[in-house]
Amino acid sequence: MIITVKQTCRICGNNQLSPIFDFGSMPPANTLVSKSDFAHEQPFPLQLMACFDCAFMQLRHVVAPDLLFRDYAYMSSSSQTYLDHFSTLADTLITRFKFPARSLVVDIGSNDGSLLKAFQVHKMHTLGIDPARNLARLAAKQGVQTVCAYFTEPTAKKLVQKYGPARLITATNVFAHIDNLQDFLAALDILLTKDGIFFAQFPSLVDLLEKNAFDTIYHEHLSYFSITALKRLFGRNHLDLFDVDYSPIHGGSLRIFVQKKGGGMKKNNRSIHSFLEREQQFRLHEPKPYMQFAQNVQKVERNLRRLLKKLRDQKKKIVGLGAPAKGVTLINILRLGTKEIDFITDSTPSKQGLYTPASHIPIFQEEVLRKWPPDVGIIFAWNFADEIIQKTQFLKKRGFKYIIPVPKVTVIS
Ligand code: JHZ
Numbered sequence: 001m002i003i004t005v006k007q008t009c010r011i012c013g014n015n016q017l018s019p020i021f022d023f024g025s026m027p028p029a030n031t032l033v034s035k036s037d038f039a040h041e042q043p044f045p046l047q048l049m050a051c052f053d054c055a056f057m058q059l060r061h062v063v064a065p066d067l068l069f070r071d072y073a074y075m076s077s078s079s080q081t082y083l084d085h086f087s088t089l090a091d092t093l094i095t096r097f098k099f100p101a102r103s104l105v106v107d108i109g110s111n112d113g114s115l116l117k118a119f120q121v122h123k124m125h126t127l128g129i130d131p132a133r134n135l136a137r138l139a140a141k142q143g144v145q146t147v148c149a150y151f152t153e154p155t156a157k158k159l160v161q162k163y164g165p166a167r168l169i170t171a172t173n174v175f176a177h178i179d180n181l182q183d184f185l186a187a188l189d190i191l192l193t194k195d196g197i198f199f200a201q202f203p204s205l206v207d208l209l210e211k212n213a214f215d216t217i218y219h220e221h222l223s224y225f226s227i228t229a230l231k232r233l234f235g236r237n238h239l240d241l242f243d244v245d246y247s248p249i250h251g252g253s254l255r256i257f258v259q260k261k262g263g264g265m266k267k268n269n270r271s272i273h274s275f276l277e278r279e280q281q282f283r284l285h286e287p288k289p290y291m292q293f294a295q296n297v298q299k300v301e302r303n304l305r306r307l308l309k310k311l312r313d314q315k316k317k318i319v320g321l322g323a324p325a326k327g328v329t330l331i332n333i334l335r336l337g338t339k340e341i342d343f344i345t346d347s348t349p350s351k352q353g354l355y356t357p358a359s360h361i362p363i364f365q366e367e368v369l370r371k372w373p374p375d376v377g378i379i380f381a382w383n384f385a386d387e388i389i390q391k392t393q394f395l396k397k398r399g400f401k402y403i404i405p406v407p408k409v410t411v412i413s
Contacts, residue, residue, distance in 0.1 A: 001064065002044075002063065002064050003062065003064065004061070005061055006060060006062050009054055009056065011229045012053055012054050014051050017050065018287065019060075020048040020049060020290045022047045023046040023217065024046065026329065026358070027328075027332065028063065029326070029329045029332075030073045032328075032357065033356075035355070041357055044061060045060070052284075053285070054226075055226040055279055061219075068220050069132055069220075070133055073350060073351055074111070074324070074348070077112050080387060081384050082114070086172075090121070093199060097197055101122075101124070103166075104124070105166065105170065106128075106129065106191060107129070108170070109173065109174030110128025110135075110146055111128075113126075113138075116144045120143075124168075127145055129151050130146055131148065131150050132148070134350070136148035153190065156186075165191060166193065167197070169192055172200070172202075173202055173250070185233075185239060186237075197258070198239070198257075198259070199257055199258075201247065201255045204246070205279075206279060207251060208293075210407075212296040212407040213326075214297045214333070215330040215405070216326050217329065226284050227275040238260070240260065242258065242263070242266070243268040243271055244257070249383070296407070299408070300406060300409055301333065301334055304334060307403065318377075318378065319345065319369070319377050321344075321381065322379065322384065323363045323380065327344070327381065328359075331361065332356075338361055338362075342374065343363070346366070351363050375399070376403060377395070377403070378402075378403045380405070400413075
């Protein structure tokens, strides 16, 4: 089955989910295409639902994971900011939990191995798990042993037999991709040592709604988590959420620390409560913030479309800076194409030479900005705006303008 409908809440089973926004039919955001693919592209519905009981959002449709993840365009190493972030994250986890050298660290959704490389600096044994064949091969070539698989209960059984249990399991920007959370948590229970730690990082629901990051809603992201929802989820699965903190990465991410029930880590009640309180104050249990969000989405759609038309009428050359999954989502929500955007640049070699799905805007390497200098650049990778602006200072001499699309359309000269 290529697509299934998820009628009930992934956390609590509630079958009274409320529709929040219908983005229409959209191609998968990370599936960049070549000319020969144009005739075979397949869009899928993208509809957002909320469970007010759990303070949680999920997609109504689940696209078969093999279609999204077996050949994956996104690479963690494509931004220096992100590499630095991983390096700090590894330092922080090693310092806090004092894992002995050569402890096993497993990264789920290990991508090109960027995070595990940062653990190797600390003399940890590392093992990556990722379903993307292209990335598993690439990571292995660079010295990061990677098993090409989804993290499920049967996979965890095989891994624990072959490699032994892990002291630390990490999952950065993976948890929202999992359809069957119960199976994922059962797999964790199998692979973690008794005193092991599970660390996950993923975009925060409050931040998504507050900062209007609607472009981060795409088929890969099945779930949009709050701490309220996660506390419920872990409580029911013999796991203990013992700490929570926050990182500004990717527009605002939650970081959770989990151990097996009865594990030795002291609960940071103060921090957990402060997150729960923030969610309560934001009224995540009520329709209001979700309805406000839906209005904000429409406002950005209107304003960006109007601005692009005005600039095009003035014969401005407009390009996209970065071709992240969220940029593809934004382009397709607004039904933009080469009429509005001449081309996009991206630092990831495997994205260069391809086209955005459905909208067919070409993606080039960043060096073309010197050869074909534009008048306006939309920073699709707005989470790395500082890095991109810094890198493209040479454009500013000519009165160049940047557009940042969210939380509201902003022009920077
Ligand atoms: P970036 C990814 O989403 C994918 P994306 C994933 N689905 C997920 O969950 C989220 O992260 C959280 C380019 N770039 O990291 C590189 C430049 O071209 O925002 C990347 O293609 N020049 C796992 O795809 C893109 O922008 C630059 O100077 O939305 C950034 O993608 C820089 C800094 C980046 O993730």
